[in-house]
Amino acid sequence: MKKLASLLIVSVLGGALTLGSYKLFLEEEEISSNFTLPSTEETSNFIPANYAENRSYGTNADFTEAAEKTVHAVVHVKNMAVFNGARNPFEFYYGGGRSEGKAVQGAGSGVIITPDGYIVTNNHVIEGASELEVTLNNNQTYTAEVIGTDKASDIALLKVDAENLEYIPFGNSNNVKLGEWVLAVGNPFNLKSTVTAGIVSAKARDLNPADAIPQSFIQTDAAINPGNSGGALVNINGELIGINTAITSKTGSYVGYAFAVPSNNARKIVEDIMEYGDVQQGILGIKGGSVTPRAVKELSLNTTQGVYVAVVSPGSGAENAGIKENDIIRKIDNIQINKFSDLTGYISSKRPNDEVAVTFLRDGREREVTVTLTKYESYRIKSIGLEVANASKEELRGYNIEYGVKINQILRNDLPADELAGNIITEINNEEVRNIQDVERIIEGKRSSDPVVVTFIDGNGEKQRVVWR
Incomplete structure (x- = not known):
């Protein structure tokens, strides 16, 4: 009896131990094997990724409304050349049969910007035209008048005699x-x-x-x-x-x-x-360039983007506001300036006497000043590849002369820019020049076959004379 009781107790204890072991080891292992993958955010310590389900690819942009609003306000511009001459080689050599006619010299598109017929197009589309013909999307045709052009930006303004035209409003x-x-x-x-x-x-x-x-x-x-x-x-x-x-x-x-x-x-x-009647171009009054890796290395700059100020023009808005050489312009009116074209693009939308807030770096510290833009006055002598601008009193004193215009830009790659830029021209074709209006008058008044004789004072204060034919 005692043996039977002992055997029973041992059996019960053995069963309890077996069940406990199963619960402790096997069931815990089964539970741990049903783990859930942690979220992407918790596992993105090395390579960020996003596995969000039901992600929508593509675009919901609807172009139909924009197309309908604009397609009838874009016109065809035809550049016509009117001629009066021989119709064939025989008439050219032996005369007779001369006739008047028109020939298409070029064509492009234009944008109606007002309901009464002002149209913007490219200058290269209408350049040299004797007559301009504008055709609307409904095939209606008008003769257009050139109101003005700006070759530098390749923009031209035309006008047709019409009313209630569809037009496109300007955006920002x-x-x-x-x-x-x-x-x-x-x-x-x-x-x-x-x-x-x-x-x-x-x-x-x-x-x-x-x-x-x-x-x-x-x-x-x-x-x-x-x-x-x-x-x-x-x-x-x-x-x-x-x-x-x-x-x-x-x-x-x-x-x-x-x-x-x-x-x-x-x-x-x-x-x-x-x-x-012409373009009023405002300028800061600086010369420089984009911050480049080479500039960062050679000038020990502490930024990799912006516009490096190399020269500040005397009497300019930049000088009056306190901008100096070696400053780095980073913002204008909260517009980020990462390269030189950012600066010129924004300033080109401004006029002389406009004020702009300029943020720049100097010795690692950020500063902000208000600059009043001054007017850019220049004249391009295309036949010789020089652009001239009015010289300031300080610049004239530096050359010890009383009058002249400075060579502002070199427009041809075959000319020695380092030797010519900044020199002061005192005479053209033996006539004194005191401002760019004098230059324009002399150049526009000469025959195209006449040479251009330029007298200037170089950086050493010596008088030089160059003849362009």
Whole structure:
């Protein structure tokens, strides 16, 4: 009996131990094997990732409204050359049969900006025209008058005698963002109005940094082909944010890069032409360039972006506000300035006597000053490749002379820029020049076959004379 009781107790204890072991080891192991993967945020210490389900790819942007608002306000511009001459070689050599006629010299697109017929296009579309013909999207044709042009920005303003035309309102190109959807609207005539879509690929793009006048384009991948120059770049609200101007291509056709003059710059040029008859260009009064890795290394700069101030013009708004050489401009009116074309693009939308807030770095410290822009006055002597500007009293005293204009820019690569830039021209074709108006009068008054004789004072104070033929 005692053995039976002992055996029973041992059996019960053995069963309890077996059950306890199962509970302790096997069930805990089963529970731990049902673990849940931690969230992506908890495991993204090394490579950030997002595995959110039901993620929506693509765009909900609707281009139809923007296209409908703008397509009828983009016109075809035909550059006509009127001729009066022989119709064939026999008439040329033997006379008789001479006739008048018209020939298409060039064509492009234009944007109606007011209901009474003001139209913006590219200067290269209408340059050299004897007569301009504008065709609307409804095939109605008008003769256009050139109100004014600005070759530097490639903008021209036309006017047709019409009323109640559909037009495109200007948008604020400063608010354009990278990756924003845009439409390029053109009217190449043989295809009527065309609309292509793309995004803003870059802002303040300078196609030729070596150019005397820096450029500042909006870059887009919306397809723009020949015939669409002068057309509209619009946002999805149908607002004009640029005038399509150029493409980069080895073949002359679209290959993925297209460029537009920002609407703020185009609008300012148009308003200047309408109010003053020419473009009123305001300047800070500095010379410099973008901060580059080479500049960072050689000048021991403590920033990798901005505009390095190399020269401050005497009497300029920049000098009066206290900007000095070696300062690095980072912002203007809270617009970030990462490169020189950012600065020139924004300043080009301003006028003389406008005030701008300039934020710059000096000795590692950030400062801000208010600069009143001064007027940029210059004249380009294209035949010899020089741009001249009025010289300040300080500059004249530095050369120990009483009058003259300074060589402001060298426009030809074959000229020694280091030797000529900054020199003071005192005579052209043996006539005194005291300002750029004198230069313009002399150059415009000479025959195209006449040479240009320039007398100037060089950096050593010596008088030099150069004859351009």
